[in-house]
Amino acid sequence: MSAAQKPVPSEDILGQKYDRCLADLLVKAGIGFGAGVVASVILFRRRTWPIALSTGFGAGAAWADCDRSFNPARIPGTRIIPQSEAPPSKETAA
Numbered sequence: 001m002s003a004a005q006k007p008v009p010s011e012d013i014l015g016q017k018y019d020r021c022l023a024d025l026l027v028k029a030g031i032g033f034g035a036g037v038v039a040s041v042i043l044f045r046r047r048t049w050p051i052a053l054s055t056g057f058g059a060g061a062a063w064a065d066c067d068r069s070f071n072p073a074r075i076p077g078t079r080i081i082p083q084s085e086a087p088p089s090k091e092t093a094a
Contacts, residue, residue, distance in 0.1 A: 017070060020066075020069065021066035021069060025063075025066070028059065029055050029059045031058055032056070032059070033054065036053065036055055
């Protein structure tokens with residue numbers, strides 16, 4: 001008895017990607033914020049610009065990861081193969 005897998009609706013896939021991006025944004029911006037607070041207190045005599053800068057770096061890193069998640073063509077080294085060049089799959093050959 002093999003359980004046939006149901007296809008996952010595209011809105012569920014999209015929702016999972018948005019959830020992953022939001023979680024990534026919160027984590028990376030939070031880490032940047034924490035690093036900025038530490039740098040501000042220890043190195044920069046309690047100025048606010050290290051906090052804003054490092055939080056922005058964290059948010060930018062999360063933005064780049066999210067962009068790669070939604071548009072895989074932007075990943076360095078990937079190539080999109082047109083349908084005419086694609087090798088025949090097992091499903092279409094049968």
